[in-house]
Amino acid sequence: MPLALVPEPPPTLADTIAAPLPPGGLLATQVTADDVACLWISPASLRPVLASLKARAGSLLMLFDLTAIDERERTHRDGQPEGAFTVVYHLLSLSRREDEVRIKVALPAHDPALPSICDLWPNANWYEREVWDLFGIRFDRHPFLRRILTPPTWTGHPLRRDHHARATEMPPYSLTEDHEQAEQEAMRFDPSVWGMKRHSEHSDFLFLNLGPNHPSVHGVFRIVLQLEGERIVDAVPDIGFHHRGAEKMGERQSWHTYIPYTDRVDYLGGVMNNFPYVMAVETLAGITVPPRAQMIRIMLAELFRIASHLVFYGTMAQDVGQLSPVFYMFTDRERVFSLIEAICGFRMHPAWFRIGGVAMDLPNGWDRLVRAFIDDLPARLDEYDAMVMRNPIFRARTKGVGAYTTSDAVEWGVTGPGLRATGLAWDYRRHAPYGGYDQLDFDIPTGECGDCYDRVAVHVAEIRQSLRIIRQCVDNMPAGPVKADHPLTTPPPKARTMHDIETLIHHFLSVSWGPVIPPGEARCCIEATKGVNAYSLISDGGTTSYRTRIRTPSFAHLQMIPQLCPGIMIADLIAILGSIDFVMADVDR
Amino acid sequence: MTRASLALVVLGPFALLGLATVLTWVERRLLGLWQDRHGPNRVGPGGLFQPVADGTKILFKQDWIPPFADRSVFILAPVIGMMTVLLSFGVIPLTDTLWIAGNLNVGLLFILGMMGLGVYAVVLAGWASNSKYALLGGMRAAAQMISYEVFMGLSLLGVVMLAGSFNLRTIVSAQAGLWFIVPQGLGFCVFLLAGLAETHRLPFDLPEGENELGAGFHTEYSGMKFGMFFIAEYAGIVLISALIATLYLGGWRGPWLAPALWFALKTGVVVVFFILLRAALPRLRYDQLMALGWKVLLPLSLLNVMATATVLMLRATP
Structure with a gap:
């Protein structure tokens, strides 16, 4: 009798991981709230395991994140191997969702x-x-292991649990002249330390310090250029000027009061930043968000995507010398903000998502406002196409400039429009639909050759797709509550507090101390304005997060800039910086 | 020299400076209009006194010379920039009988010579500042202005051939029947672009290129020395516009209105066109600018010279 062939799902990367391991290499497997395979391996087997994973998974395996955890004060570590620190390697396969794996x-x-x-x-x-x-x-064997976010003169390692978190835990600060001199001296640029030569066979190089104060670096980004004439021989970026310790603050704020801090990470993204954070907390707490809240969240996130892309579009045109577009686009952005203000009461950083839903229901007449805006914008976008995208000088400045391939992008961890511009239709909203995106219909715009022009074109097309998504939200907005009925949501449900003392006590504690989130680990990703943004949260069963890790897209994008630099002119670098779409707060956190 | 013409020589430059200052306001208001915003509208009626306020502020700024700069050259550079532009104006006929300095029968050559000298202002400023951004701006300026000068001169040859003179008054008189913009359309276009490059305005503002070089050649300048560069740039725009009006648009000629008014009107239209270009276009890259100059504009201006000469010869032979 012929056996019925039941197609078995092919094994995931995590399933096959044991193969190259020496005996005792795999120490444990851990179950996390986000259902990503999580394996503990011994330090000795780290490199063989990663090398074999990369060899087997093909070219679409991305080193999505690499971070650490200080475990010394953590109490809930059931089944995890002993250790004071944990280094986490997060691998994301762009071709198959199941192949995502976390190695510790x-x-x-x-x-x-x-x-x-x-x-x-x-x-x-x-x-x-x-x-x-x-x-x-x-x-070991790192080519340039120096401080990156804190100043070179810093003492201590800030994310260790025993490092102070606020200025009030330190003695009063005073800057003596000697100290100032020493700090200034530490900033001095020495080409040989940064891995650059002073001379070639024929000429001396000019070193140009572009930034951290420069009109085209979009904030406080410093990039040191080694120039021969106006051609760039080499470039070394330097970041950290915008570092505010957002991850450290996560260990201090309650789960609820951390929400406004997230708004300011990608400061053009507004509530888009709340999204992965509250989803991660909800995953830990096991909260299901009601449909209306989901749709409201998506609508606002897409409005912020439009606002952020409009800034990108205008400043990009500005960076190649076009003065006017940025004014028109900021005018449109104002309209987005007035919409957001009408709904949230705040413009740039509404902090409007709550654990379990959103802060309030939509105001009366919201749909009329939103419809007026989404009906109006496409015609304006057509005008901008004529003004910017079809402008021959703009095309001459951006076509063929700063191009990279899909495999380069994956190697460097590039996501978002920068990845799609290379021709790969990969969007996290499709790859692993979250928060209700599976109910919405939208296309993934792609480019062809991954140059500056394609990156701009993808951004512009995404504005139109966002409009499409918003229209579906408006047309199909479900009725119902805007916050889950769950004791751990914030602010906590109040309806029955005046009926029994037990509920009143819980409500009082949840409001004053914040909710106690059950111990566990969860990571949530979203397709943010600039690429994939992820929050990895660890709860140790307290009112604050034990470890908050923010994986931002801009960090990865900036790191690859030197790859694009050799042989280009300064003006090309400015076009590339404009087309990459980053904000420094999103890089430095 | 009569007393009237002496007064003109003394007061003319001041009037020009005043005009250039007002132009800064005109440009900002027009840009505001085209960019859906107000522009300076607070000082005086419609913001008209804004240039006065700016001028006063700039006069009271600290006269700072960076310690690392080459002092004497650093001071000399803006003076050269200002002088060359003002001197050029001397020979432009405002009407049939009115000049600031006088009718010069090689007037056009004189202006081209002055423009050539004007390059020194930018190059010396970039060099004397002893700063990297200024140096890059100065380098760009030197390359750009020297190459664009070549076919700026060449593009004018057509006009000179048609008029048979370098004298600006003769050139205007020769346009009695037909403005030279019609027979010299190609030359006009080349001259317009070269003029934009000479005054380093968008899309040819590479020596400044604020998105790339901060402020380019005048990065280290402040106070009145910066003010001189600033005003010289606007005076330069007026100069190029006046030249275009003179060489291609029939100068002071026109019906009904007073000749001086016609001249001012034509110059004004060209100035506004320059500002409109600034509102509309992005900036070229340095190598694209050079390629455009040497590979496109130079052959075109040569072609223009040849075509004009051929037509003239055919017409001359019976």
């Missing part, structure tokens, strides 16, 4: 160190520097 390595308290994986994934470079800077974990 436990390290001792004294002189924690691991081999560097910069040769496997080039984007590990900055992530390893960040872990060194903030946790003091060494990476």
Whole structure:
């Protein structure tokens, strides 16, 4: 009798991980609230495992995130191997959702160190520097293991649990003249330290310090250029000027009061930043968001995507010297903001999402306002197409400039429009639909050659797709509550507080201390304005997060800039910076 | 020299400076209009006194010379910039009988010479500032202005051939029947672009290129020395516009209105067109600018010279 062939799903990367491991290499598997495969391996087997994963998964395996956890004060670590620090490698497969895997390595308290994986994934470079800077974990054979977010003169490693979190925990600060001199001296640029030569065979190079104060670096980004005439020989970016310790603040604020901090990470994204954070908390707490709240969230997130893309569009035109578009686009952005203000009562940083839903229901007449806007914008976008996208000088400045391939993009962890411009139709809203995006219909715009022009074109097309999504939200807005009926939502449900004392006590504690989120780990990703933004939260069963990790798209995007630099002119670099779409707060956090 | 003409020589430059100052306001208001915003509208009626306020402020600024700069050259550079533009105006006929300095029978050559000298202002400023951004701006300026000068001169040859003179008054008189913009359309276009490049206005404002170089060659300048560059730039726009009006648009000629008014009107239209270009266009890249100059505009201006000469010869042979 012929056997009925039941097609078995092919094994995931995590299933096959044991194959190259030496005996005792796989220490444990951990179940997390977000259902991503999570494996603990020994430090010695780290490089073989990662190398074999990369070899087997093909070119679409991205080193999505690399970070660390200080485990020394954590109480809920059931089944996890002993260790003072944990380094987490997060691999994302763009081709198959199930192939996502998180690999953890436990390290001792004294002189924690691991081999560097910069040769496997080039984007590990900055992530390893960040872990060194903030946790003091060494990476052997790293090409340039220096502080990246804190100043070179900093002492201590800020994300260790024993490092102070606020200025009030330190003695009063005073800046003596000697100290100032020393700080200034530490900033001095020495080409040889940064891996650049002073001379070639024929000429001396000019070193140009572009930023951190420069009109075209979009904030406080510094990039040191090695120039021969106006051609760039090499470039070294320097970040950290906008570092505000957002992750450290997450360990101090209650789950609820951290929401406004997220708004300011990608400060053009507004509530888009709340999205992954509240979803991660909801995953930990097991809260299901009601449909109306989901739709409201999506609508607002897409409005902010439009606002952010309009800023991008205008400043990009500005960066190649076109003075006027930015004014028109900021005018449209004002209209988006007046919409957002009408709904949330705040413009740029509404902090309007709540754990379990949104802060309030939509105001009366909201649909009329939104409809007026989405009916009006397409005609204006057509005008901008004629003014910017079809302008021959703009095309001459951006076509063929700063191009990279899909495989380059994946190697460097590039997501968002920068990835889609290379021709890969990959969008996290499609890859792993979250928060209700599976009910909506939209296209994924792509480019062809991944140059500056394509990146702008993808952004513009995405504005139109966002309009389409918003229209579906308006047309199909479900009725019902805007916040889940769950004791851990914030602010907590109040309806029955005046009926029994037990509910009143819980309500009082939840309001004054904040909700106690059950212990666990969860990571939530979204397709933010600039790429994939993710919040990884660890709860130790308290009113604050034990560890808040913010993986931002801009960080990865900036890291690849030097790859595009050799041989281009300064003006091209400015066009590239404009087309990459980053904000420094999103890089430095 | 009569007393009247002496007064003109003394007062003319001041009038020009005043005009250039007002032009800063005109440009900002027009840009505001085209960019859906107000522009300066607070000082005086419609913001008309804004240039006065700006001028006063700039006069009271600290006269700062960076310690690393080459002092004497640093001071000399803006003076050269201002002088060359003002001197050029001397020979432009405002009407049939009115000049600031006088009718010069190689007037056009004189103006081209002055423009050539004007390059020094930018190059010396970039060099004397002893700063990297200024140096890059100065380098760009030198390359740009020297290459655009070549076919600026060439594009004018057609006009000179038609009029048979370098004298600006003769050139205007020769346009009695037909403005030169018609037979010299190609030359006009080339001259317009070269003029934009000479005054380093968008899309050719690479020596300044604020998105790339901060402020380019005048990054280190402040106070009145910056003010001189600033005003010289606007005076330069008026100069190029006046030249276009003179060479291609029939100068002071026109029915009904007073000749001086016609001249002012034509110059004004060209100035506004310059401002409109600034509102509309992005900036070229340095190598694209050079390629456009040498590969497109230079052959075109040569072609223009050849075509004009051919037509003239055919007409001359019976």
